[in-house]
Amino acid sequence: MSDQPPPRVRVTGPPRRRASGVRSAGTREIDAETALGEVFMRSLLREQLLLALRVLAALALTLGLLPLAFHLFPALGDVRVGPFPLAWLLLGALTYPWLVLLGWLYIRRSEANERDFADLVGSVLPEEPR
Amino acid sequence: MNADVVPGVVAVILVSVATLAIGTWGLRISRTTSDFLVASRTVRPRLNASAIGGEYLSAASFLGVAGLLLTFGAEMLWYPVGWTAGYLVLLVLVAAPLRRSGAYTLPDFAEARLGSRGVRKLCSVLVVGIGWLYLLPQFQGAGVTLRSTIGAPPWAGSLVVALVVLASVSPGGMRSITFVQAFQFWLKLTALLVPVFVLLAVWAADGAPDPTTTAASSWSTPLASGGGVGLYTTYSLIVATFLGTMGLPHVVVRFYTNPDGRAARRTTLAVLVLLGVFYVLPPLYAALGRIYAPDLIDGRSDVLVLELPSLMVGGLLGAVLTGLVTAGAFAAFLSTSSGLTIAVAGVLSQDVTGRRWGSYRLGGVASFRVAAAIAVVVPLLMSLPAQDVAVARTVGLAFAVTASTFAPLLMLGIWWRGLTPAGAVAGLLVGGLGSGAAVAWTLATSSSSGWAAALLGQPAAWSVPASLATMVVVSKLTAASVPAHAGRFMVRLHTPEAVDLQR
Numbered sequence: 345m346s347d348q349p350p351p352r353v354r355v356t357g358p359p360r361r362r363a364s365g366v367r368s369a370g371t372r373e374i375d376a377e378t379a380l381g382e383v384f385m386r387s388l389l390r391e392q393l394l395l396a397l398r399v400l401a402a403l404a405l406t407l408g409l410l411p412l413a414f415h416l417f418p419a420l421g422d423v424r425v426g427p428f429p430l431a432w433l434l435l436g437a438l439t440y441p442w443l444v445l446l447g448w449l450y451i452r453r454s455e456a457n458e459r460d461f462a463d464l465v466g467s468v469l470p471e472e473p474r
Numbered sequence: 475m476n477a478d479v480v481p482g483v484v485a486v487i488l489v490s491v492a493t494l495a496i497g498t499w500g501l502r503i504s505r506t507t508s509d510f511l512v513a514s515r516t517v518r519p520r521l522n523a524s525a526i527g528g529e530y531l532s533a534a535s536f537l538g539v540a541g542l543l544l545t546f547g548a549e550m551l552w553y554p555v556g557w558t559a560g561y562l563v564l565l566v567l568v569a570a571p572l573r574r575s576g577a578y579t580l581p582d583f584a585e586a587r588l589g590s591r592g593v594r595k596l597c598s599v600l601v602v603g604i605g606w607l608y609l610l611p612q613f614q615g616a617g618v619t620l621r622s623t624i625g626a627p628p629w630a631g632s633l634v635v636a637l638v639v640l641a642s643v644s645p646g647g648m649r650s651i652t653f654v655q656a657f658q659f660w661l662k663l664t665a666l667l668v669p670v671f672v673l674l675a676v677w678a679a680d681g682a683p684d685p686t687t688t689a690a691s692s693w694s695t696p697l698a699s700g701g702g703v704g705l706y707t708t709y710s711l712i713v714a715t716f717l718g719t720m721g722l723p724h725v726v727v728r729f730y731t732n733p734d735g736r737a738a739r740r741t742t743l744a745v746l747v748l749l750g751v752f753y754v755l756p757p758l759y760a761a762l763g764r765i766y767a768p769d770l771i772d773g774r775s776d777v778l779v780l781e782l783p784s785l786m787v788g789g790l791l792g793a794v795l796t797g798l799v800t801a802g803a804f805a806a807f808l809s810t811s812s813g814l815t816i817a818v819a820g821v822l823s824q825d826v827t828g829r830r831w832g833s834y835r836l837g838g839v840a841s842f843r844v845a846a847a848i849a850v851v852v853p854l855l856m857s858l859p860a861q862d863v864a865v866a867r868t869v870g871l872a873f874a875v876t877a878s879t880f881a882p883l884l885m886l887g888i889w890w891r892g893l894t895p896a897g898a899v900a901g902l903l904v905g906g907l908g909s910g911a912a913v914a915w916t917l918a919t920s921s922s923s924g925w926a927a928a929l930l931g932q933p934a935a936w937s938v939p940a941s942l943a944t945m946v947v948v949s950k951l952t953a954a955s956v957p958a959h960a961g962r963f964m965v966r967l968h969t970p971e972a973v974d975l976q977r
Binding site for chain 2: 368371374375377382385388389392393395396399400403407408410411412414415418420421422427429430431432434435436437439440441443444446447448450451454455458461462465
């Protein structure tokens, strides 16, 4: 095995964190775990958790109610949309675009929440092209 | 050996060779322990999503779902729906914080969050147990497939899968397996998508007969039978699949390969898209199977996907399509088994084989390889005597167990700073022992009906709340032992990486 590539060398740079020099007031409050920093963190956590719970509620009120609906109204099992039985159409096809839509909305809102948080603590998030 | 087995043999050999070739190629760019375990965290969302899809779509998805739909109808649509919706739940509750936690594996997360070696050990045991539970049906399914397509003895398929997995995982680790699994996702999608167009054309040429005419009306109702019991069973299945996904060790370990939390979210959304495209296909096979494969409905429904092409299309085209679906099925066993092997080996190499044994200690990469061998051999030996346990049943059991153990740990660990080590241990034990005992009882006894069988056969609806409640109550009772760094850890989990904070 004489034709092995040369061994890899780990190349490191100076830590990015200290490169920026002056740090914003908001981030120092959080790092020092002051009451104000605590308020910043709690507001971020509450926003993100509320957002997650809203998405889960939307999921529960649509997909989650289907078994109950078919239990309470058994006649739904005979309903057809064109050639497809209703249940097969809803669960076999239409569910998936709905899940993707919920996920897409969640990502938009959660990244907006993070931008608001960065603004609040006085730091700027880099815009990333999609 | 007659002409019927040629497509199956060619397909199995091609998939195995391609897997080994891509795995070997990964070896050239895989050098450090970090490459092995988390691909040095440089995998971009699209590649990563393909890899997650490749790893996630197991034998249960590729063969099992279409078979269950053929026999039982719309109530089984909750399996693919739940396996996809689980990623939405994972996205909103876990994805970005899990990546930002900076941990390698689930036990790492538990230790970092709670600062407790005890919780770590319990999580390691659970990861290995769940991983083996999930590997077992993969090996068994491989045996069934090879017996159906080429008439090999059942142990042969298990052995081939185990050897290929070991050969592709142990040289290159996570980095090479990322490429292997991305390839296998697209192979699996192609293997279902291309035949379905041909089969639908045949169906249209036959005058498009209605698949529901021969079926009972319950075939179009998305509920298990039995009134209230059926409603409970369906909702319990929903709880298990929606929450179980986030706790699967081989899925979770993939999130650490993302560059940052934002990429973790985008990866998850891409997974939702890929799974949504894939899971539209099995119901089509089931509906066509109602018309063209009525013989398979009772007993042999698992081979529907493998046999439908040859039943509907004869000649060379039928043989090619059969080869294609066999290749897809084989890729399904390989990719899921590889992912599970990586996850189990990652934990074993950190907590068992990487430790000092006497005066001797293995290096990072060597200990990973030894751990991979252990991770494969144990479930392989377990699968040899038990070749006839239902594939989908064991996979369902794994979801119920993860939903009752890791899901509560992750949800509370990420969103509630009051979680204590004692609370986590108590909840993991209540959820793990409760769901594990229930399903062990179900697997040991033959199927029966009524409330007792439903409560034990689908435990998630009671074991998940029990585990969550135990974690909260015990944590409240031991509130003095909330880790001192809990607040700091919340900062790390929830703030975007670009904000300049101490983490």
